[in-house]
Amino acid sequence: MSFPWAKQYEPKTGFTKWMDEKLPLPRFVYNAVGAGYPVPRNLSYMWNFGVLAGFCLVLQIVTGVVLAMHYAANAGVAFDSVEHIMRDVNWGWAIRYAHANGASAFFVVLYLHIFRGFFYSSYKAPREMIWLIGVVIFLLTMATAFMGYVLPWGQMSFWGAKVITGLFGAIPLVGEPLQVWLLGGYAPDNAALNRFFSLHFLLPFVIAGVVILHIWALHIPGSSNPTGVEVKSESDTVPFHPYYTAKDGFGLGVFLLVYCAFVFFMPNALGHPDNYIPANPLSTPAHIVPEWYFYPFYAILRAFTFDFILPAKLWGVLAMFAAILVWFFLPWLDKSPVRSGHYRPLFRKFFWFGLVPCMAVLFYCGGAPAEEPYVMISQIATAYYFLHFLVFLPIISSIEKPEPLPFSITEAVLGSDDKAVLGKDAETAA
Amino acid sequence: MIRLVGILVGLVFTFVVVLAFVVGAYNHITEPAAETAEHAFHLDPHGPAEGFAHNGLMPEWDLAQLQRGYQVYKEVCSACHSLEQVAFRNLAELGYSEEEVKAEAASWVVPAINPDTGENTTRPGTPTDYFPSPYANDVAAAAANNNAIPPDLSLMTKARHHGPEYVYSLLTGYQEPSAELAERFPDSVPGPGLYHNPYFANLNLAMAPPITADGQVTYADGTAATVDQMAQDVAAFLTWTAEPSLVDRVKMGWMVMGFLLFVTILAWLAKKSVWSTLKTRKD
Ligand code: HEM
Numbered sequence: 200m201s202f203p204w205a206k207q208y209e210p211k212t213g214f215t216k217w218m219d220e221k222l223p224l225p226r227f228v229y230n231a232v233g234a235g236y237p238v239p240r241n242l243s244y245m246w247n248f249g250v251l252a253g254f255c256l257v258l259q260i261v262t263g264v265v266l267a268m269h270y271a272a273n274a275g276v277a278f279d280s281v282e283h284i285m286r287d288v289n290w291g292w293a294i295r296y297a298h299a300n301g302a303s304a305f306f307v308v309l310y311l312h313i314f315r316g317f318f319y320s321s322y323k324a325p326r327e328m329i330w331l332i333g334v335v336i337f338l339l340t341m342a343t344a345f346m347g348y349v350l351p352w353g354q355m356s357f358w359g360a361k362v363i364t365g366l367f368g369a370i371p372l373v374g375e376p377l378q379v380w381l382l383g384g385y386a387p388d389n390a391a392l393n394r395f396f397s398l399h400f401l402l403p404f405v406i407a408g409v410v411i412l413h414i415w416a417l418h419i420p421g422s423s424n425p426t427g428v429e430v431k432s433e434s435d436t437v438p439f440h441p442y443y444t445a446k447d448g449f450g451l452g453v454f455l456l457v458y459c460a461f462v463f464f465m466p467n468a469l470g471h472p473d474n475y476i477p478a479n480p481l482s483t484p485a486h487i488v489p490e491w492y493f494y495p496f497y498a499i500l501r502a503f504t505f506d507f508i509l510p511a512k513l514w515g516v517l518a519m520f521a522a523i524l525v526w527f528f529l530p531w532l533d534k535s536p537v538r539s540g541h542y543r544p545l546f547r548k549f550f551w552f553g554l555v556p557c558m559a560v561l562f563y564c565g566g567a568p569a570e571e572p573y574v575m576i577s578q579i580a581t582a583y584y585f586l587h588f589l590v591f592l593p594i595i596s597s598i599e600k601p602e603p604l605p606f607s608i609t610e611a612v613l614g615s616d617d618k619a620v621l622g623k624d625a626e627t628a629a
Numbered sequence: 630m631i632r633l634v635g636i637l638v639g640l641v642f643t644f645v646v647v648l649a650f651v652v653g654a655y656n657h658i659t660e661p662a663a664e665t666a667e668h669a670f671h672l673d674p675h676g677p678a679e680g681f682a683h684n685g686l687m688p689e690w691d692l693a694q695l696q697r698g699y700q701v702y703k704e705v706c707s708a709c710h711s712l713e714q715v716a717f718r719n720l721a722e723l724g725y726s727e728e729e730v731k732a733e734a735a736s737w738v739v740p741a742i743n744p745d746t747g748e749n750t751t752r753p754g755t756p757t758d759y760f761p762s763p764y765a766n767d768v769a770a771a772a773a774n775n776n777a778i779p780p781d782l783s784l785m786t787k788a789r790h791h792g793p794e795y796v797y798s799l800l801t802g803y804q805e806p807s808a809e810l811a812e813r814f815p816d817s818v819p820g821p822g823l824y825h826n827p828y829f830a831n832l833n834l835a836m837a838p839p840i841t842a843d844g845q846v847t848y849a850d851g852t853a854a855t856v857d858q859m860a861q862d863v864a865a866f867l868t869w870t871a872e873p874s875l876v877d878r879v880k881m882g883w884m885v886m887g888f889l890l891f892v893t894i895l896a897w898l899a900k901k902s903v904w905s906t907l908k909t910r911k912d
Binding site (some may be wrong): 286463 | 631662893
C-alpha cells in the first residue's frame with residue numbers, strides 16, 4: 200500500500216539493522232503510525248477520534264485487568280466485592296471510576312467517530328471494508344459494555360440484564376429456549392453473572408484484534424479528508440509523524456481533561472443511583488433504563504407499541520437491531536460520487552437538521568420514562584431514523600447536484616496546485 | 630437492487646412505527662393517562678439552608694458534624710438499619726483516636742461463635758468488625774416493620790438522586806397529608822403503619838418518623854440537638870459512609886487537572902511548532 204513518495208524506513212544502528220532482519224517491528228510501526236505513513240495534510244480535529252478510541256480501549260483493558268484482580272464474579276458477593284474495591288483496595292475507587300467512566304468516554308468517542316463518518320461519507324469506496332469492520336467493533340463494544348454493567352450486580356445490573364436478555368424471548372419458536380440457554384437459567388443469576396464476566400474479560404481482546412484489522416484496512420487507501428478528494432500528489436500529504444502524532448497528542452490532552460473532570464468531580468453523574476442498591480429479584484425498580492450510551496436504541500425498541508401482524512415487542516427488537524445493521528449497508532445506499540458533506544448541499548441539510556436532532560431526541564427519550572409524550576416523540580424520531588438512512592439517503596444521492604470540488608487537497612489548502620498530476624481519481628471527477 | 634430493498638425495509642419500519650404513533654396518540658387523546666398522586670404531590674429534595682461542607686468544588690469533611698451524625702445513627706437509626714459496608718476501624722477517619730475507636734467498637738455487640746461450645750453467641754466488637762445488623766435476617770426485619778425491610782444505609786446517599794439532600798429532606802419532611810391530597814387521591818392517604826412524606830417516591834413509607842423531638846440525642850460536643858441539626862448531621866455522616874474517598878478524590882482531581890492542563894498546553898505548543906513550517910492557509 201501507501202503512496203510512492205512515502206518515506207522509507209532505514210535502520211541506522213547495529214541493533215535496529217539486526218532487528219529489521221529478524222523481526223521488522225520498528226519498520227512496521229514506522230510505516231503504520233510513523234513518518235512512513237503519508238496522511239492528507241488537511242485533516243480536521245474530527246479525525247482525532249480514531250486514535251482516542253484506541254486509547255479508550257487500552258484504558259479499559261488496563262483498568263479492567265486491575266479490577267478483575269479484586270472482583271469476585273459470584274451473585275452472593277459481587278456487589279460487596281465492588282464496594283471492597285471502592286473502600287479497601289489502594290486507589291480502588293480511582294480505578295473503578297476510571298473504568299466506569301472510561302466506558303462512557305469510549306462511547307462518546309465512538310459516536311463522534313461514527314458521525315464523522317456519516318458527514319464525510321467515509322464509508323464510501325474505497326473504504327467500505329474499514330467501515331464494515333468499524334460497525335463490528337461498535338457492536339462488540341456494546342456487548343462488552345452491556346455485560347460489564349451487569350458485573351457490579353446492583354439493581355440496574357440485574358434488571359437491565361433481565362430486560363435485555365428478555366428480548367430474545369420475543370423471537371418466535373426458538374426465543375424462549377434461546378434465552379434460557381444464554382442465561383443458564385430462567386432469570387439472570389450466578390450462571391449468567393459468571394459467563395458475563397468471562398465474556399466481558401474476553402471481548403476487549405477480540406475488539407483489539409478487530410481494531411488491528413480496521414487499521415490494516417485503513418492503511419490500504421489511507422485516510423480520507425474533509426474535502427473528500429483523494430490524495431493526488433505528494434504535496435497533498437504530510438508524514439503521520441510528527442504532524443499527526445503532535446495533533447493527536449494535543450487532542451489526547453483535551454480528551455483527558457474532560458474525562459478526568461468526570462472521574463474526579465462527578466464520577467456517578469452518568470450512572471444510575473439504583474445500581475448502588477444490591478440486586479433484588481423481588482423488587483422491580485420504577486424505571487429500568489440501560490446505560491446512557493444505549494438510549495437511542497432503547498428508545499427505538501420501546502417505540503413499537505402496536506401489534507401489526509407481528510407482536511409489538513418483536514417489531515421493537517427487529518427495529519433495534521436493524522437500526523445498527525443499516526449502517527452496514529451505507530456504502531451501497533448512498534451512491535453520490537461526492538464524499539464530503541461540505542460539497543453536498545441537500546445531504547448536509549438532512550444531516551444537520553434531520554439526523555443530528557433525531558439522534559438527540561432518541562438519546563433523550565431513551566432515558567425518559569415510557570410514558571407520553573416521550574413515547575410519541577420517540578416514534579416520530581424512530582420513523583425519521585429509518586427514513587433518513589433507508590429512503591432519503593438513496594434519493595438524495597440521486598437527485599442532488601453537488602457543489603464544485605477543489606481540484607486537489609493542496610488546492611483546497613493553498614488556493615492553487617501547480618504540481619499535482621491530472622487524471623487518475625475517477626470518482627471525484629464529478 | 631440493494632437501494633430498492635432498503636427503501637422497502639425503511640418504509641415497512643416507518644409504517645409500523647407511524648401506526649403505533651397514531652394508535653398511541655388516539656388513545657392518549659381519548660383516554661389521557663390519569664394524573665397520579667406521586668406526580669402531583671412529590672417534592673424534590675433540598676439540602677439544609679447552610680449547605681453541606683462536602684459539597685462544591687472544595688469539599689471538606691466537617692469532622693465534628695460527622696461525629697454527631699454517627700451519634701445519631703448509633704442512638705436512633707441503628708435500631709432498624711444496618712451499615713454493612715462500614716467497619717469500626719473506619720471511624721478513625723472521623724477523627725477518633727485509636728483508643729477511642731477500640732472503645733467505640735467495644736460498645737457494640739456483634740455476633741460470634743463460642744470457642745468452647747461452637748454455639749452462636751455475641752461479644753463486644755473490635756475495630757476490624759463491621760457494624761452489626763439489628764435483625765437476625767430479612768424476615769425478622771420485615772416482621773418488625775410492617776412488612777418493609779429497613780434498607781442498609783451504607784450506600785443510601787449514592788443510591789438516591791441527590792442522596793444527602795434526600796436523606797435530610799426525608800427526615801425533616803414528615804407531615805399530615807393535605808386535605809387536597811385526601812380529596813383527590815383517597816388511595817394515597819397512608820394506611821395503617823404507613824407515614825406520609827412528600828419526599829418519598831410513592832409518598833407513604835413504612836418508617837415512622839425517626840427524629841421527632843429536639844434533644845432526642847444529647848450531643849457529646851454540646852451542639853443543640855434540634856430536629857433540623859440531627860437530620861443534617863446524619864445526612865452528612867451517611868455521605869461519608871457512602872463515599873469515604875469523596876474529599877480525597879476531589880483534591881486529587883485538582884492536582885490531576887492542573888497537571889493535565891500543563892501537559893495539554895505543552896502539547897498544543899508542540900503541535901503549533903510542528904505545523905508552523907507547513908503552509909496551511911490560502912494566501
Ligand atoms: C471494551 C472495553 C470495556 C468496556 C466498554 C467495559 C465496560 C464496563 C462497564 C460499563 C462496567 C460497569 C461499571 C460499573 O458501573 O461499575 C465494567 C465493569 C467491569 N469491567 Fe469492564 N469494560 C471493558 C474492558 C474490561 C476489561 C478488559 C476487563 C478485564 C480484563 C474488565 C473488567 C471489568 C470488571 C472486573 C468490572 C466489574 C467491576 C466494576 O463494576 O467496577 N473490563 N466494565
